[in-house]
Amino acid sequence: MSETERMAISTTLEGVEKPVKTVMFRVFRFNPEKDEKPYYKDYEVPIYRFTTVLDALLYIKYNLDPTLSVRYSCRMGVCGSCGMIINGKERLACKTIVLSLNSNIVTVRPLNNLPVVRDLITDFTPFFDKHKQVKPYIIRDDVEAHYDREFIQSMDELMEFMMITNCIKCGLCYSACPTTATDELFLGPQALAQAYRYTIDTRDSGAKERFEAVDTNHGVWRCHFAGACSAVCPKGVDPAFAIQQLKKLLLYRRKKMEKRAPAHESNKPRELLKKVEYPEGWPEQ
Amino acid sequence: MPASKTIRNMRGWLAGWFRVVQVNFERWLYALHRLAGVIVGLYLIAHIVETSETLVGPEAWDSTMAFLKNPAAHTGLLIIAAAAVYHGLNGVRLYLAASGVGIGRPVRPEWPYTPVSLTSSQRNLAWIFIAVTVVLIIYAFYQLFMISLWGWM
Numbered sequence: 234m235s236e237t238e239r240m241a242i243s244t245t246l247e248g249v250e251k252p253v254k255t256v257m258f259r260v261f262r263f264n265p266e267k268d269e270k271p272y273y274k275d276y277e278v279p280i281y282r283f284t285t286v287l288d289a290l291l292y293i294k295y296n297l298d299p300t301l302s303v304r305y306s307c308r309m310g311v312c313g314s315c316g317m318i319i320n321g322k323e324r325l326a327c328k329t330i331v332l333s334l335n336s337n338i339v340t341v342r343p344l345n346n347l348p349v350v351r352d353l354i355t356d357f358t359p360f361f362d363k364h365k366q367v368k369p370y371i372i373r374d375d376v377e378a379h380y381d382r383e384f385i386q387s388m389d390e391l392m393e394f395m396m397i398t399n400c401i402k403c404g405l406c407y408s409a410c411p412t413t414a415t416d417e418l419f420l421g422p423q424a425l426a427q428a429y430r431y432t433i434d435t436r437d438s439g440a441k442e443r444f445e446a447v448d449t450n451h452g453v454w455r456c457h458f459a460g461a462c463s464a465v466c467p468k469g470v471d472p473a474f475a476i477q478q479l480k481k482l483l484l485y486r487r488k489k490m491e492k493r494a495p496a497h498e499s500n501k502p503r504e505l506l507k508k509v510e511y512p513e514g515w516p517e518q
Numbered sequence: 519m520p521a522s523k524t525i526r527n528m529r530g531w532l533a534g535w536f537r538v539v540q541v542n543f544e545r546w547l548y549a550l551h552r553l554a555g556v557i558v559g560l561y562l563i564a565h566i567v568e569t570s571e572t573l574v575g576p577e578a579w580d581s582t583m584a585f586l587k588n589p590a591a592h593t594g595l596l597i598i599a600a601a602a603v604y605h606g607l608n609g610v611r612l613y614l615a616a617s618g619v620g621i622g623r624p625v626r627p628e629w630p631y632t633p634v635s636l637t638s639s640q641r642n643l644a645w646i647f648i649a650v651t652v653v654l655i656i657y658a659f660y661q662l663f664m665i666s667l668w669g670w671m
Contacts, residue, residue: 265523322540345534348524356524396627411548414534457551458615460544460636469631473544474624477635480616 248282287326302352313403344408367428372439382498397430406462418451422462422472554601607647
């Protein structure tokens with residue numbers, strides 16, 4: 234980069250070349266091999282204009298304290314690994330700009346209601362177990378027979394569940410939900426939203442099995458519409474909406490949904506499965 | 519390999535239900551709903567104890583009523599009335615939401631994401647119900663204090 238380009242950037246984007254300020258990071262620390270109890274440790278981190286909380290935590294790991302444990306992968310809000318509680322609210326560390334918090338002290342804690350393994354890392358086993366309980370996949374008898382056809386679905390039918398497909402399983406809703414705080418067996422907003430997403434999908438005919446999984450004491454009826462799940466979701470999924478819709482299906486359309494025939498398949502083979510022409514010299518697939 | 523030692527990290531009822539800092543409006547309604555439900559539930563027990571005095575005889579009932587006719591007990595009754603009205607009306611809102619009323623229609627998720635269920639008419643309905651609750655609290659105050667206790671009318 235030439236000097237003039239650097240100057241242009243530094244005049245248009247303040248706080249890129251030099252740190253804007255120093256922020257105190259108060260980080261939850263717990264090492265199961267050494268510590269009896271968790272504690273908070275303070276670190277001073279220089280903050281640039283676009284420094285995210287994840288950047289700051291990695292700065293601490295590289296420069297101040299290599300024993301800090303953080304889980305992250307993509308750094309751009311796609312993988313859902315870096316969910317944590319930042320200044321009292323569930324957020325993705327990679328999508329939270331430190332300056333947007335407007336605070337000189339940033340407190341970072343692991344997610345609520347999930348066992349803490351070490352520092353900021355929580356054990357997602359209960360979360361994924363509940364996800365599996367609601368059978369989050371298309372259930373129909375003829376899937377194997379028609380592998381090369383796609384099922385016909387209109388745009389309106391797709392829009393019914395489109396937003397719920399955005400879920401990245403980051404666990405923020407599970408942590409924010411006040412019902413999971415007292416009920417370990419409650420399926421949680423994520424699993425129930427997935428149950429609705431697959432039940433309302435016209436290609437699916439597994440409503441009966443899924444209703445059996447969610448129509449329990451610790452299922453959909455434990456939700457009292459606190460809406461905390463929707464408020465913290467970083468991907469625009471609206472679990473509160475989905476759970477209310479699932480209740481609606483159970484209350485008014487249960488029989489109809491259980492008997493519904495799944496969408497029929499297209500009479501054309503899928504074009505993607507046509508034989509691919511490889512360049513000359515490539516090994517035979 | 520099983521984890522050697524983990525922290526259970528469940529928030530419990532105090533830090534879970536009543537963690538209402540930096541949260542949405544419905545989250546407050548949820549906390550109030552729980553609180554009101556606990557108050558009404560405890561009152562049910564007290565109510566059974568209180569009315570069981572009638573088994574002893576009319577004098578016992580009259581003396582209990584005279585004992586309870588003081589500002590502290592009537593303040594308690596006012597709180598119970600407020601809790602019962604709020605819990606009932608908010609329950610109606612929850613029932614309507616579970617029937618798909620006032621929670622909007624699904625949208626294509628586009629930045630900045632706004633959850634439809636938290637911006638739809640159920641929120642206005644909640645404010646209407648809160649207004650009704652306030653009016654009924656004022657009526658309960660009129661009945662419990664101005665008429666029963668102070669004998670103004």
